[in-house]
Amino acid sequence: xxxxxxxxxxxxTEHRFFFFLFVLCQVVSVIVLLFSYGIFQNFNIVKKxxxxxxxSVSISFDKNGEEKLGKIKQAIANISKNYLKETSFFFISIFxxxxxxxxxxxxxxxxxxxxxxxxxxxxxxxxxxxFTESEYRNGDKVVxxxxxxxxxxxxxxxxxxxxxxxxxxxxxxxxxxxxxxxxPNDNLEASYISIxxxxxxxxAHYLHVKDAFESVFGDRVTFPEFETADxxxxxxxxxxxxxxxxxxxxCAINFSVLYKYILTKRRKxxxxxxxxxxxxxxxxxxxxAEIMVISIPLFALCTILYDKxxxxxxxxxxxxxxxxxxxxxxxxxxAIYTLIIYIVLNTMISRYISRTPVNLLKAGEK
Numbered sequence: 316x317x318x319x320x321x322x323x324x325x326x327x328t329e330h331r332f333f334f335f336l337f338v339l340c341q342v343v344s345v346i347v348l349l350f351s352y353g354i355f356q357n358f359n360i361v362k363k364x365x366x367x368x369x370x371s372v373s374i375s376f377d378k379n380g381e382e383k384l385g386k387i388k389q390a391i392a393n394i395s396k397n398y399l400k401e402t403s404f405f406f407i408s409i410f411x412x413x414x415x416x417x418x419x420x421x422x423x424x425x426x427x428x429x430x431x432x433x434x435x436x437x438x439x440x441x442x443x444x445x446f447t448e449s450e451y452r453n454g455d456k457v458v459x460x461x462x463x464x465x466x467x468x469x470x471x472x473x474x475x476x477x478x479x480x481x482x483x484x485x486x487x488x489x490x491x492x493x494x495x496x497x498x499p500n501d502n503l504e505a506s507y508i509s510i511x512x513x514x515x516x517x518x519a520h521y522l523h524v525k526d527a528f529e530s531v532f533g534d535r536v537t538f539p540e541f542e543t544a545d546x547x548x549x550x551x552x553x554x555x556x557x558x559x560x561x562x563x564x565x566c567a568i569n570f571s572v573l574y575k576y577i578l579t580k581r582r583k584x585x586x587x588x589x590x591x592x593x594x595x596x597x598x599x600x601x602x603x604a605e606i607m608v609i610s611i612p613l614f615a616l617c618t619i620l621y622d623k624x625x626x627x628x629x630x631x632x633x634x635x636x637x638x639x640x641x642x643x644x645x646x647x648x649x650a651i652y653t654l655i656i657y658i659v660l661n662t663m664i665s666r667y668i669s670r671t672p673v674n675l676l677k678a679g680e681k
Contacts (some may be wrong), residue, residue: 319604326577326605333577340573341610344566345617348652349640350629351562356639370541371511372521374528377535384409385501386531387508393527396422398520401512404429408507409499411472413490414464416503420496427451428495436481436493443481446495450480454497459483461491473500563652567659574606574660578667586672598668599661606660607653614652618645 327334376382387407391399399422409416419432428451436459437445443459450457459481460470469476470492477498483491510524525538578585588598622640630637 319601319608323605323608330577330580333573333580336573337577337609338613340570341613342617344563344570345614345652346621346625348559348562348566348648349618349621349645350625352559352644352648353626353629353636353639354633355558357633357635370515371509372524372541373539374508374510375537376506376532377537381504381506382532382535383501384499384503384505387505388501390528390531393530394524396424398516398523401516401520403511403513404432405496406509406511407505409503409505411503414470414472414492415488415490416472416492416494416499418494418496418499425452426496436483439483439487440481441484443479445481451495452497454495456498457495458498459493461487461489463489464492473503475500559648559651560655563648563655564659566652567656570656571659571663575663575667578602578664585668589668589672595665595668599664602664602668603657603661606656610656611653614649618649 326337384407391405402422404419404421407418407420409418419429420426421429427448428446433445440459441462445459446457449455456475456477457480458470458472458477460479461483462485464470465479465482467479469478471477472492472494477494481493516524521541528536528538585598589595622645626637626640
């Protein structure tokens with residue numbers, strides 16, 4: 316320990332410029348490693364968001380392209396409540412007597428009108444109003460229609476009368492009918508249903524929902540494949556770790572080149588150590604310990620500075636940068652960085668100090 320402290324003190328006083336480069340190299344390496352991890356996470360989340368914005372399961376039917384609404388509700392009822400809550404909303408499309416009947420619904424202990432859809436519909440109304448919560452929940456016979464269908468106060472759908480409570484703007488698509496989940500006759504023929512998500516579902520979720528529909532429709536239902544969260548997350552975390560290792564490896568190689576140059580400045584001291592009985596093993600341990608004694612506190616200090624000073628400012632530019640970090644992440648990156656530095660520098664130091672004292676002295680004469 317005495318030789319270690321003496322060695323570090325001598326390094327700081329006799330080779331100030333190289334000590335400064337040594338510290339600067341460490342600081343830059345740690346900051347680059349931390350930022351690279353976070354920026355990749357930010358990029359990946361933004362990319363996944365773009366995927367999720369379009370992420371839906373579009374279910375169609377083979378029998379004349381249509382199935383009864385009652386059977387579709389039966390299939391939805393087969394989905395567990397926990398999985399129903401993970402969906403964003405269901406959209407069911409029904410064509411009846413040239414009317415494009417639409418159902419938007421969200422499950423929240425019961426089927427309700429999807430709030431975002433409700434807001435959008437309200438913005439598109441020329442007159443009237445949207446469904447009340449009780450009207451939607453109770454399946455009251457009320458609808459919102461396109462202007463061309465509002466020829467009276469009511470509209471007929473499969474022999475049932477529905478009161479028109481809202482009318483879409485004139486420039487909205489024609490023949491549209493917006494209706495609640497529980498209001499239509501179960502004998503209506505639906506041609507299309509989509510299940511939409513705010514976040515990618517798990518593979519177990521996907522298979523459960525698929526089984527729920529196939530248990531009712533058998534091979535008449537077309538249930539497409541799509542990537543689930545399990546696949547995305549495995550690829551994502553593996554990629555993050557690979558990138559972290561590559562960045563740490565590049566930093567360690569850069570660090571190794573600098574430290575090798577420092578060792579050449581100490582070749583006379585190393586040669587004297589060797590002639591005085593210091594084994595290559597002990598010399599290697601001394602230099603590795605010197606690196607670690609400097610590197611570990613520097614990593615901790617850089618992490619604190621990055622987390623407290625740099626990250627809040629970077630978070631204003633990159634939306635998902637701040638949530639990417641946690642104490643576990645910092646510890647994992649520390650372990651990767653330390654291990655890579657140890658392996659690379661240990662290899663370089665072992666090869667350098669394996670030379671005889673005479674060869675070390677002669678190296679400086681070239």
